[in-house]
Amino acid sequence: MKKIKIGLLGCGTVGQGVYKLINLNKTKYVSLLEGTELEIIKILVNDIKKERKDIPLSLLTLDPYEIINNKEIDVVIEVIGGTTNAEKYITEAIKNGKHIITANKDLMATKGQNILELGNKYAKLVKYEASVAGAIPIISTIKENLVSNQITKVMGIINGTTNFILTKMFTEGKSLENVLKEAQDLGYAESDPTSDVEGLDAARKIAILASIAFNRRVTLSDVYVEGITKISVDDINYAKQFKSTIKLLGIAILKDNAIEVRVYPTLLPLSHPLAKVDNEYNAVYLEGNAFGDLTLIGKGAGGLPTASAVVADLLNIAEKINKGIIEVNNCSCYLDLEIKKIEDTCSHFYFRMVVVDKTRVLSRIADIFADNDVSIDSVIQKKLPDGKAELVILTDRVLNKDMRCARKQIENLDVVLEIKSVLNSEKEY
């Protein structure tokens, strides 16, 4: 029986999922590959002794070069994460003639171009479906299934931890701190959750999706990022009054031949297809000039869901190896479009502030908005104790820099005690 031999760099949740899946659906894969079998022959681990159910000890190694330099191995799957070692191993593996599958968003969002071009140079395939949104095949969907379109917008819930937190805050009214603790206890959040709650994880993923959608390389440093740490239950309750929820969204837009790409918590009307995507689920909403809009909802993490994406890439590569046809076209970023500064983009905004509760306060604030071309959509005013009031203002769609000017001037008003939060909002209410 012909075999395609695989080296696995890493054996955490995803690595074990890949091992499990290849065995689970072996019969189907052999049929699809017309008799060829997929076999993992070596697995890089940190600690040989750690228990890994069903994986023979003989496959494990502490030495990456038993995989990278192994002449038998056709495909290297990298699931160790991080950038330094992953980049080194992948680079060397490509040079040694291995095709690459990686689930590494950190690497692809920063060094993606180098790696894809190296693959091209050595005629090796580099696939990375698992790097964004786990089981949702969003990269193939954009790159292949919707290739007939000019994609104009990508908007995604692409971080499960923050979606779990925001969902619990919305449904149970708990504070961010309490829900974060619960998420950590459940294993949905890391002990150091910075990369998730500060929006960096989502930023890496939207950089990858923007690159594919717009055929223009976008890296992490191109993405404007705000996390969810400042969101309070008060904001969520006001969002409800506007028939909206708050979600951490990665957003990429192509407009007037320029790209906008950002991650921030956003008020989203409950009628939007992403608004009801709850807990640890991920989802991506797309707009294109032929299909209109399309939404994909699925599992963004976990061993088998992520393995679903890794092994789909593997079967695709295996089919090509089998037929002796390797068409290498790893990178499709052939355009050089401007990436707009956040100040030059437009959005609706939500302002929440504590003011002195006396006459003419609202009109002074409204005047400042008007002076800066920021028109107001709606206002909620609520009495607080001690002669204070809370003012919540939604703006129409306005230029970010106009909003910033208005914000600065409002902050300096003597009657404004504190601006509690300023959030983006995706749509008309």
Next chain:
Amino acid sequence: MKKIKIGLLGCGTVGQGVYKLINLNKTKYVSLLEGTELEIIKILVNDIKKERKDIPLSLLTLDPYEIINNKEIDVVIEVIGGTTNAEKYITEAIKNGKHIITANKDLMATKGQNILELGNKYAKLVKYEASVAGAIPIISTIKENLVSNQITKVMGIINGTTNFILTKMFTEGKSLENVLKEAQDLGYAESDPTSDVEGLDAARKIAILASIAFNRRVTLSDVYVEGITKISVDDINYAKQFKSTIKLLGIAILKDNAIEVRVYPTLLPLSHPLAKVDNEYNAVYLEGNAFGDLTLIGKGAGGLPTASAVVADLLNIAEKINKGIIEVNNCSCYLDLEIKKIEDTCSHFYFRMVVVDKTRVLSRIADIFADNDVSIDSVIQKKLPDGKAELVILTDRVLNKDMRCARKQIENLDVVLEIKSVLNSEKEY
């Protein structure tokens, strides 16, 4: 400039959409195809004189053989619909060396196997993404992106007309007749809506999806079909009381090495990802043994949305022609699984009946259910005028044939005046 030449059979909504899209995104396609241009050189129409915006008269022909026998043409796109002519033209075109793209669900759900095998024989590609769910790339998603999985369930809202009707009945409380008229006026429903409202259109599509998902050829005649004509606003209002909606679903299940495939109106909990897919939108919910569940929501019809699928297939074929690599593997139905009779499948059921309003009626009915191993989940009883009552009963998950026996016996009870409706229900409430 190298060209790939296309013949278009049909120039209705979809045909015009294809023509428009190829021109709209010409620059992108030329880049993707490394300089090769896509050109429609001939279009089959019924009536030359009918106005078609932006399409030069010189392209139009009344003679299909100007396309089928045209030596210049590489790819034939069939969007005339129906089966007789479409089958004849496609068959002849394949024999004349053309690759085929079709949006024809009627044809693919009945003669799919013949056509795909003929393509294999002549080494010609046959692609049909547009035949199911318009712009939603559900065929590629199952066949390629999720190929690493054993798909276990496909459940779809795959008929826009009936979804529009059921949505309006749900949101506006209008009768089926009134909404159908409205849908016809808006152009969402045909003047003869039989194929839509009787579930046949959805049945064709679920046959196609089941074939792909389970690698077993399923044709229209294998599908158990019930339409929506018996659904009343009363049923929809009771569904609401059970926190559910009613949707016409195409359902295909793989269980214990056998396939179940059916179309019927179904009570679906409002928390299900398909429950809020409204109006003319289509959606497909999938379950698989690695990704868990995945839902795709998008436009199921219309010129450009359907063209999105047609032209994605076209670009895929064009790339292969360009590279001189035609790997023909049109049909993936290599398994021979049993298809279960509807009587042998399980479901929850919803019964609505008018009974004589006196003591022991409910207990007599409950006894019949119990005698037939049908356990009851919940009951609503409502007083009607003239000494009658309406009884709504939800069952647990039971065997269809047990439900049928119970139904027959209940129908024969002297105290049961009429069984108004019996519907399937997809999940626990």
